[in-house]
C-alpha cells in the first residue's frame with residue numbers, strides 16, 4: 001500500500017469538519033435531523049430563525065452548539081462540555097429530595113407564567129442568552145417549585161428546546177439511516193470488505209450503494225445495475241460525505257451491458273436485457289420498512305468533485321465479465337403489506353433451489369428492540 | 377480470508393491451492409474448516425475425499441468421494457467461520473455481529489479495541505471491516521484462549537490485522553500506549569463497567585463504545601458508569617427470524633393464470649427446457665415463505681455510547 005493511498009484512507013476517516021463537507025445536524029436531542037453541507041453561506045433554520053453554519057467548520061464531530069447572541073444576531077456557538085457533567089451531578093442531588101412532591105396541586109392554566117412574549121423579546125434584545133431566558137421563565141413560573149423534579153426537568157427541556165436549542169454535529173454514516181439492522185446484515189452476508197467488487201440493485205435511493213461504498217473505503221467497486229435505460233436514483237449517496245477516492249468507486253451499468261456477450265456491440269444490447277447475468281450466486285435481498293428516509297437537505301453550492309454513479313469503465317466491465325463480482329445485493333422498498341414482501345423472496349429462493357443454482361440459501365429478518373434503561 | 381492483497385481480489389476466480397483453508401459444506405448446518413494438504417484425506421459419512429483432487433479446482437465447486445458422495449468447498453468468510461470455529465467460550469453470532477460492526481461505524485482504516493477475545497468470532501468480522509489499513513487490538517486474560525485465538529487468526533490469514541494480547545482488562549484497563557488511538561471499543565466482559573473508564577481514555581473524541589451483556593442488570597450498571605463521559609447511550613437487542621420456503625398446492629379457484637404462484641415459472645419461458653418445467657408446475661402451486669420455528673432467542677443486550685467531545 002502506497003503512502004498516498006494511506007493518506008486517503010485516513011482522509012475518509014476525518015474527525016474534524018472541513019469547508020464543503022456533509023454533516024448531520026442533530027437538533028435538540030434527535031428531535032430533528034438535518035443533513036447539511038458546511039459552506040461559508042449555508043444555514044440551518046431552527047424555529048423561525050436562520051443560523052449560519054460557518055462556526056461549525058473546523059470543529060470535531062461530536063461537538064455541541066448552542067444559540068448565542070452575536071454581533072450580527074443569533075448564532076451557533078460551541079459549548080464547553082465540562083459544565084454539562086457538573087449539571088448531571090446537581091440533578092442527582094435533587095432527585096433525592098423530591099419524593100414528597102407530586103403534581104396534585106397543579107392547576108393547568110396559562111396564568112402560571114408571568115413572563116410575556118414581549119418580556120422575552122426584550123430580554124433577547126438586551127443580549128440575554130437562551131439559557132438565561134429559560135432560567136427567567138423558570139423563576140417566573142408560579143408552579144415550577146411544586147412540580148416533581150421529573151416534571152421540572154420536562155418543563156426545563158421544553159423551554160430549552162424553544163429558547164436555547166442545541167445542535168449536535170454528527171458524521172453522516174450509513175447507520176444513521178433507517179433499518180440499520182437490515183442494512184448491516186446485508187453487508188455482512190454479502191461479505192463486503194475492502195477490494196471487493198459488489199454488484200447492487202439499489203432501489204432505495206442510494207442508501208445501499210452508499211453503505212457498501214463506506215465499507216470499501218476507496219477500494220474495489222460498487223456497481224449499481226438496473227433494467228432498462230434509466231438508472232435508479234442514488235441521490236442519498238451525496239450525503240455520505242465521500243471524498244473523490246470513494247466516489248470514483250461508485251459506478252453504474254445497465255443490466256443489459258453486463259449480460260451481453262463480451263464482444264457484442266453495445267448499441268444492440270437492450271434486447272438481451274432479461275437474460276441471466278454472470279454474477280455469483282450469493283444473493284441477499286431485503287426490503288426496507290420505509291424506502292424513503294426522512295432527511296432534509298440544505299442546498300448550497302456544490303463543489304467540483306468526482307461524481308458518484310458515473311458509468312463503469314470499459315476496463316472494469318471487461319474484468320467483471322471475466323471474473324464475476326464478489327457479491328450481489330438487491331434492495332427494494334417494501335411495496336405493500338407484510339406478505340407481499342416475502343413473495344418475491346420466496347420465489348427467488350425457490351427458483352435457486354429448484355434449479356440447483358445455489359447452496360446455503362436462507363431468508364432472514366432481523367428484529368431490533370430498543371430498551372430504555374439509562375435514566376435510572 | 378480477506379482480499380487484502382488487491383491482486384487476489386475476491387471476485388477474481390480463485391482456485392484452491394495447497395495450504396488453503398476451505399470450508400467443507402455438507403449441509404447448511406454441517407460445515408467444517410479444513411486446511412488443504414496435498415497428502416491428506418477427509419473422511420466423513422459420504423466417503424473418503426482426497427485433498428489432492430481439490431487442488432486447482434475453483435472455490436464453490438462440488439467434489440466427490442471414492443464412493444461418489446459429494447461436498448462443496450467454499451472460500452471462508454467471517455460468517456462461515458463463526459459457524460465452524462471451535463467454541464472455547466460463548467460466542468457472538470451474525471445478527472449481533474453485523475449490528476455491532478455497523479453501529480461502531482467501522483470502515484477501512486479504523487483502529488478497534490476488543491475484550492475479551494473469547495473464541496474470536498466477533499474479531500474476525502471486526503478485521504474484515506477495518507482491513508486493509510486498520511487494526512484490531514484484542515485482549516483476553518485467559519492465556520490459553522488468547523493463544524488459541526492467535527492460532528486461528530494465523531489459519532484464517534488475519535494475523536496482520538489483529539494483535540492478541542493477554543491482559544486483565546477489568547483489572548488493569550487497556551494498555552496506555554493505545555491511549556487516544558481507538559475509533560471504537562467493544563467489550564464482552566462479565567463486569568464491563570470496570571473497563572469503561574479505560575475504554576474512554578483509549579477512544580478518540582466522538583468514538584463509539586459497545587458493550588455486550590446477557591443480563592439487564594449488567595446493562596444498567598454499565599449505563600450508569602457510561603453517563604459520566606459518554607453521550608447517546610442506547611441499548612438494543614437484535615433477534616433474527618428465519619423463513620422457510622415451501623411449494624404448496626393451490627386451491628383450484630386460484631389456479632387460473634396470473635396468480636402470484638405461477639410467477640416462478642415466468643423466467644423460464646425463454647428456453648425449451650424451461651417451458652417443460654413450466655408445464656409441470658403450471659398454475660398448480662405456489663411458493664410460500666413462513667417463519668421456521670422460533671426467532672433466534674435472546675443472546676444479550678448491546679449497549680452503545682459515544683465519547684463526549686470535550687472542547
Ligand SMILES: C[S@@+](CC[C@H](N)C(=O)[O-])C[C@H]1O[C@@H](n2cnc3c(N)ncnc32)[C@H](O)[C@@H]1O
Pocket residue numbers: 465466467468491492493494495496497498499515516517518521543544545546547564565566
Ligand atoms: C464470552 S467470551 C467473548 C466471546 C467473543 N465476543 C466471541 O465472539 O468469540 C468472554 C471472554 O472474556 C474473557 N474475560 C473475562 N474477564 C476478563 C478480564 N477481566 N480481562 C480480559 N478478558 C476477560 C474471558 O476469558 C472470555 O474469553
